[in-house]
Amino acid sequence: MNKSYLKVCGNHNVFFETYGNPKGIPVVFLHGGPGSGFSDSSKVFFDKNRCFVTFIDQRGCGNSTPNGSVFNNTTQNLTEDIELIRKHLKIESWVLFGGSWGSTLALYYASKYPEQVKSLILRGIFLGTKHEINWFVNDMGKKFFPKVYYDFVKIVPSGKNILSHYHEAVFNFEEKKTYDAIRRWQNLEEAAIKMSEEGFSSVDFKMQKISPDAKRKELNRMRVHLHYLINDCFLYQNEILESCSTLINKSVRIIQGDLDPICPKENAFKLHNSLKNSKIKIIQNAGHNAFCPKIKSALIKTIEEELEKIS
Known part of the structure; x- marks a missing residue:
């Protein structure tokens, strides 16, 4: 296991970690969010004897610095960072593994660097469209979690765009109002993530119960997250689907939860x-x-099936 930083353009230092067998099949893990960073828990998906996995904290995320920075932070920047890390590690080509926003980034990278991609393993498909962003912010909670959604929208002045208000909240509001907005956004996220075979249980993310360092990290995560959403993930409409022709000869595996409210299964079928x-x-x-x-x-x-095909 090796942990390192790679200095990239725009005064960013991108943190990455390698895990597993250096002689194994190369895999790159692309985390979700945008803004979330990777965690050690994600290593559970990989056989460390057969894989050589590179985990990357995207610009402004996780251990990358400056944390929370949105300057020179676009989908195109992230894609070039992935490619720089591949070259730095002297990897010829690799398997792309990504869920949610990670699936978006994997598809975008693959469309730009198809020769460097062995195959793609994707979960919870997000295509980075205005429609999907609008669904999450304006419609999902209203349909599935009306009580949580009411709490989410009641701080937004009448007639104001919800996404614009939350974006302003994490950059320009005084601290108490900023963290109150983060709590409300988190509650909507958590309600959606916990929607599973066990059913929905009410949540209330308490900002005041976490350490100052954790609060700052959560603010930084939200800044990156909302920076991407308000800019339509720096993609033109339907760009991901329109670029699929470059992947015509690639193995693409899609895993999709039937009840996923954040990334509905319709997205997965569109890609498929x-x-x-x-x-x-x-x-x-x-x-x-x-x-x-x-x-x-x-x-x-x-993953095991793809490794067998590649071996």
Whole structure:
């Protein structure tokens, strides 16, 4: 296991960690969010004897510095960072593994650098469109979690765009109002993530109960997150689907929770229908959480199958 930083353009230092067998099949893990960073818990998906996995904290995320910075922080920047790290590690080509926003980034990278991609393993498909962003911010909570959604929107002045208000809250509001907004956004996220075979249980993310350092990290995460959403993830409309022609000869495996409210299964089928060589597995009674036992098991099995094909 090796941990390191790579200095990239725009005064960013991108943190990455390698895990597993240096002689194994190279895999790059692309975390979600945008803004979340990776965690050690994600190593559970990989056989360390057969894989050589690179985990990357995207610009402004996790251990990358400056943490929370949105300057020179776009999808295009992240894609170039992935490619720089590949070259730095002297990896010829690798398997892309990404869920939610990580699936978006994997597809975008693959469209720009198809020769460097062995295959893609994707979960909870997010295509980075205005429609999907609008669904999450304006419609999802209203449909599935009306009580949580009411708490989410009641701080937004009448007639004001919800996303714009929250974006302003994490950059320009005084501290108490900023963290109150973060709590409300987190509650909506958590309600959606916990929607699974166990059903929905009410949540209340208490900012005041976490350490000052954890609060600052959460603020930084939200700044990156909202920076991407308000800028339509720096993608033109339907860019991901329109770029699928570059992946015509690639193995693409899609794992999708049937009940995922954040990244609805319609997205996964749109991608699947655009990639005739792709295989899709719908996990019944499962949501967005990658660590849900059914999804976790499907991901591990899919990785094993892809490794067998590549070996």
